[in-house]
Amino acid sequence: MATVPLKDELDIVIPTIRNLDFLEMWRPFFEQYHLIIVQDGDPSKTIKVPDGFDYELYNRNDINKILGPRASCISFKDSACRCFGYMVSKKKYIYTIDDDCFVAKDPSGKDINALEQHIKNLLCPSTPYFFNTLYDPFRDGADFVRGYPFSLREGVSTAVSHGLWLNIPDYDAPTQLVKPLERNTRYVDTVLTIPKGTLFPMCGMNLAFDRDLIGPAMYFGLMGDGQPIGRYDDMWAGWCCKVICDHLGLGIKTGLPYIYHSKASNPFVNLKKEYNGIFWQEEIIPFFQQMNLSKESTTVQKCYVEMAKQVNEKLGKIDPYFVKLSDAMITWIEAWDELNPPAKETTNAASK
Amino acid sequence: MATVPLKDELDIVIPTIRNLDFLEMWRPFFEQYHLIIVQDGDPSKTIKVPDGFDYELYNRNDINKILGPRASCISFKDSACRCFGYMVSKKKYIYTIDDDCFVAKDPSGKDINALEQHIKNLLCPSTPYFFNTLYDPFRDGADFVRGYPFSLREGVSTAVSHGLWLNIPDYDAPTQLVKPLERNTRYVDTVLTIPKGTLFPMCGMNLAFDRDLIGPAMYFGLMGDGQPIGRYDDMWAGWCCKVICDHLGLGIKTGLPYIYHSKASNPFVNLKKEYNGIFWQEEIIPFFQQMNLSKESTTVQKCYVEMAKQVNEKLGKIDPYFVKLSDAMITWIEAWDELNPPAKETTNAASK
Numbered sequence: 059m060a061t062v063p064l065k066d067e068l069d070i071v072i073p074t075i076r077n078l079d080f081l082e083m084w085r086p087f088f089e090q091y092h093l094i095i096v097q098d099g100d101p102s103k104t105i106k107v108p109d110g111f112d113y114e115l116y117n118r119n120d121i122n123k124i125l126g127p128r129a130s131c132i133s134f135k136d137s138a139c140r141c142f143g144y145m146v147s148k149k150k151y152i153y154t155i156d157d158d159c160f161v162a163k164d165p166s167g168k169d170i171n172a173l174e175q176h177i178k179n180l181l182c183p184s185t186p187y188f189f190n191t192l193y194d195p196f197r198d199g200a201d202f203v204r205g206y207p208f209s210l211r212e213g214v215s216t217a218v219s220h221g222l223w224l225n226i227p228d229y230d231a232p233t234q235l236v237k238p239l240e241r242n243t244r245y246v247d248t249v250l251t252i253p254k255g256t257l258f259p260m261c262g263m264n265l266a267f268d269r270d271l272i273g274p275a276m277y278f279g280l281m282g283d284g285q286p287i288g289r290y291d292d293m294w295a296g297w298c299c300k301v302i303c304d305h306l307g308l309g310i311k312t313g314l315p316y317i318y319h320s321k322a323s324n325p326f327v328n329l330k331k332e333y334n335g336i337f338w339q340e341e342i343i344p345f346f347q348q349m350n351l352s353k354e355s356t357t358v359q360k361c362y363v364e365m366a367k368q369v370n371e372k373l374g375k376i377d378p379y380f381v382k383l384s385d386a387m388i389t390w391i392e393a394w395d396e397l398n399p400p401a402k403e404t405t406n407a408a409s410k
Numbered sequence: 411m412a413t414v415p416l417k418d419e420l421d422i423v424i425p426t427i428r429n430l431d432f433l434e435m436w437r438p439f440f441e442q443y444h445l446i447i448v449q450d451g452d453p454s455k456t457i458k459v460p461d462g463f464d465y466e467l468y469n470r471n472d473i474n475k476i477l478g479p480r481a482s483c484i485s486f487k488d489s490a491c492r493c494f495g496y497m498v499s500k501k502k503y504i505y506t507i508d509d510d511c512f513v514a515k516d517p518s519g520k521d522i523n524a525l526e527q528h529i530k531n532l533l534c535p536s537t538p539y540f541f542n543t544l545y546d547p548f549r550d551g552a553d554f555v556r557g558y559p560f561s562l563r564e565g566v567s568t569a570v571s572h573g574l575w576l577n578i579p580d581y582d583a584p585t586q587l588v589k590p591l592e593r594n595t596r597y598v599d600t601v602l603t604i605p606k607g608t609l610f611p612m613c614g615m616n617l618a619f620d621r622d623l624i625g626p627a628m629y630f631g632l633m634g635d636g637q638p639i640g641r642y643d644d645m646w647a648g649w650c651c652k653v654i655c656d657h658l659g660l661g662i663k664t665g666l667p668y669i670y671h672s673k674a675s676n677p678f679v680n681l682k683k684e685y686n687g688i689f690w691q692e693e694i695i696p697f698f699q700q701m702n703l704s705k706e707s708t709t710v711q712k713c714y715v716e717m718a719k720q721v722n723e724k725l726g727k728i729d730p731y732f733v734k735l736s737d738a739m740i741t742w743i744e745a746w747d748e749l750n751p752p753a754k755e756t757t758n759a760a761s762k
Contacts, residue, residue, distance in 0.1 A: 199593075205611030207691050228556050
């Protein structure tokens with residue numbers, strides 16, 4: 059049904075602090091695409107990219123130069139810096155992947171072309187208003203089951219495709235500590251739409267999205283250097299995106315494709331980063347679950363600015379960090395609009 | 411984690427109009443359990459049950475004798491009659507299966523013990539308040555992923571386990587007509603909780619539930635003989651159960667186990683049965699999606715009676731059938747309470 063788009067329609071965004079040897083394994087699948095590499099940490103370090111890849115690379119100095127004072131909204135010493143790559147891209151689709159993720163194999167032993175599956179997910183509609191028990195009804199060999207309302211079968215545009223991970227699962231530090239040997243070996247052959255009104259933990263390791271539909275909401279927050287929290291960058295973006303997708307009538311899919319996540323990060327280091335988030339998420343999630351966006355918020359940008367105000371008002375009471383985060387959310391939108399002039403403002407007209 | 415309960419805790423309910431030869435294939439898995447066979451159609455016909463099975467059989471004359479005038483709430487000439495079996499059972503768990511469903515094989519070629527998986531599903535908690543991207547966190551080799559609130563990890567009691575079907579998918583007549591050759595060959599190795607607030611099409615072919623938690627809501631409606639609709643019996647029960655589970659804080663799981671569905675029913679006959687339902691579901695589903703049950707409805711019975719009143723008021727406008735159905739819902743609860751005296755009234759105390 060879906061075909062992989064031409065090179066001109068997708069950028070691959072990779073945050074990194076090291077040489078990108080992992081790309082060798084992805085060569086057959088990535089070489090035709092343009093890469094946006096966001097170098098984290100020391101900008102004087104040289105990152106080696108294997109020959110034959112078409113890429114642009116931004117280090118901290120570049121980010122500061124391009125965004126000026128607004129560079130404050132881009133995290134440092136945290137993979138949250140990747141969202142700078144979403145902002146400078148001019149393509150319709152973004153695929154972002156961590157540099158410790160390798161090509162996984164399907165149960166038949168065949169290499170999985172993760173990007174191809176993401177594009178299929180994004181090009182097929184989502185079905186957030188009613189659950190289909192055979193999962194994605196647009197997949198070959200599946201359809202809507204008996205009892206699925208015909209008026210809902212057209213579906214809605216898919217904004218986000220959330221892929222999964224074999225081998226090292228994406229666990230928090232406490233779970234890592236309790237289950238150091240657990241590996242994800244179960245290949246679940248499905249893609250499904252996260253229903254409207256339901257939040258999920260979005261992982262940034264293996265993630266694709268339609269920049270035109272949801273780009274300005276894909277802000278990975280303030281994490282890492284100088285911040286009281288880390289490892290919640292993708293979670294934050296996921297909560298914001300899901301609420302905005304629900305409001306604008308867009309869909310988010312999760313499931314296939316899998317990548318192979320090679321190495322668990324250090325659970326002790328992770329616990330230090332996550333500590334505050336583990337407390338705060340108990341209040342943040344009800345906050346997002348109960349959030350109402352106004353009818354006037356008809357674009358992603360307008361939704362995001364309205365959301366930022368609510369973060370200030372309601373989460374600011376938890377910790378001053380959220381006031382800073384709220385300001386950074388506004389700065390992010392200003393920077394986005396500056397780099398992506400209003401003529402290209404994201405609207406949801408196409409999805410209504 | 412979960413063990414299959416003793417014979418004393420589960421009944422298998424089978425609606426049928428023919429000899430139960432299909433049980434031969436299920437012998438290793440079913441023989442230790444008690445069967446409740448609900449014979450549909452001509453009560454003078456003899457239904458043969460293979461030797462060695464422990465069963466009780468009810469035909470229409472038995473139903474009329476046991477329920478008296480209240481027998482009007484039990485459908486005739488439609489597999490909806492199966493819910494009579496739920497009512498006369500005294501066990502905690504019910505598994506119901508159609509007589510054209512056979513033992514399926516998993517991808518390794520091993521026979522699937524559907525009942526064992528259903529019991530696992532029912533004994534493990536559900537997680538309706540937040541989506542877990544690795545699906546059922548209570549399964550071996552899986553857990554809650556990073557970003558899943560710790561306060562929600564206890565989960566809630568599981569009331570319903572909805573199993574799927576390989577080979578002939580559960581399609582409506584229009585889809586059957588358009589895709590006569592489609593077969594479901596994809597074994598999706600997962601179980602997941604249907605999120606709170608999301609409705610789904612519940613199929614009665616391969617279904618298990620906790621009778622103590624949700625039994626009185628498992629009414630399969632008025633279908634078949636003398637009614638303007640068929641093949642919506644399980645759908646109706648599914649909508650009612652989901653709304654009540656959401657209200658009472660109970661969970662519904664779908665996915666594994668698979669059975670092998672051997673033969674597609676006639677799409678022309680099905681179209682005749684479904685015709686009205688295809689129109690009506692466009693109004694019924696929004697009705698259930700928007701339904702609010704009052705705080706006073708603290709038991710399944712109270713929820714169901716409140717729901718019946720709303721069916722009368724709001725769906726009665728669509729067609730007089732719904733007024734009749736509303737009355738039958740009340741009759742069903744009266745009959746349930748008569749056969750299951752108030753001392754055993756279902757409460758949700760355990761699940762709170």
